[in-house]
Amino acid sequence: MIITSIESVPGKSIVEHFGLVAGSTVRAKHMGRDIMAGFKNIVGGELKGYTELLNDSRSEAVKRMLTQAEQKGANAVINVRFSTSSVAQGAAELYVYGTAVMVE
Amino acid sequence: MYDLIIFLLLVAIGYISGTIAERRHYRSIEKREQEILSMPLVSLKTQPRTGRTVRESRLVMGSAVISIDYFKRILAGLRNIFGGEVSSYASLVDRARREATLRMAEAAKGADLVLNCRVETSSIGQSANKRKMVGSIEALAYGTAIFYEEAG
Numbered sequence: 333m334i335i336t337s338i339e340s341v342p343g344k345s346i347v348e349h350f351g352l353v354a355g356s357t358v359r360a361k362h363m364g365r366d367i368m369a370g371f372k373n374i375v376g377g378e379l380k381g382y383t384e385l386l387n388d389s390r391s392e393a394v395k396r397m398l399t400q401a402e403q404k405g406a407n408a409v410i411n412v413r414f415s416t417s418s419v420a421q422g423a424a425e426l427y428v429y430g431t432a433v434m435v436e
Numbered sequence: 437m438y439d440l441i442i443f444l445l446l447v448a449i450g451y452i453s454g455t456i457a458e459r460r461h462y463r464s465i466e467k468r469e470q471e472i473l474s475m476p477l478v479s480l481k482t483q484p485r486t487g488r489t490v491r492e493s494r495l496v497m498g499s500a501v502i503s504i505d506y507f508k509r510i511l512a513g514l515r516n517i518f519g520g521e522v523s524s525y526a527s528l529v530d531r532a533r534r535e536a537t538l539r540m541a542e543a544a545k546g547a548d549l550v551l552n553c554r555v556e557t558s559s560i561g562q563s564a565n566k567r568k569m570v571g572s573i574e575a576l577a578y579g580t581a582i583f584y585e586e587a588g
Contacts, residue, residue, distance in 0.1 A: 337578055376504055377505075
């Protein structure tokens with residue numbers, strides 16, 4: 333499965349469009365990470381736990397999008413976009429969407 | 437009284453460690469930015485006409501969550517009273533974005549160029565939904581890495 337963030341797959345031509353596919357997850361962090369983050373909020377710097385958490389959940393969202401694309405019979409997803417929104421305190425929604433296509 | 441002492445202690449800790457961490461981070465960012473100079477990260481959607489054939493293209497991304505220190509948060513709180521540029525947050529956002537962009541570039545190692553780079557920012561964490569407070573922000577950078585066929 334090829335994923336790109338542009339409107340084509342370079343070097344290949346699109347033969348069929350299957351429409352929009354999307355995947356999302358809502359994740360909450362756990363207490364241990366929260367305490368560490370609270371400490372880091374005083375000293376500043378990178379919150380590694382959060383970075384890791386968001387990366388994991390983002391790949392989960394991408395996986396869901398790919399499953400959906402596979403079901404439609406696509407072999408590539410183009411024009412992929414990411415968006416993040418915090419839905420509740422301590423929970424973030426990670427949303428990824430793109431266009432499923434067949435390329436040759 | 438104790439509250440005041442704790443408050444001042446937090447401000448002092450925040451100031452010292454925050455400054456050290458920021459300086460160290462900027463040094464590392466600048467060093468790594470030098471290393472990736474040979475790989476252009478562009479926001480164009482189409483590739484420049486080079487006449488070379490593309491071997492592979494794939495999505496690459498990188499993200500970083502950076503938190504502000506206590507001292508700067510107080511500083512920004514004061515800024516909310518007087519107005520004007522909040523320079524203490526400017527460095528926070530700048531660091532997060534550049535770090536995310538660098539991680540994207542590192543994920544695209546070996547690529548000839550990265551097309552359609554986009555950077556997104558969102559505030560997350562404890563204070564994300566509280567008014568007038570930004571605790572930590574996440575920057576996400578993503579793009580399409582293009583690998584050309586070897587010339588000749």
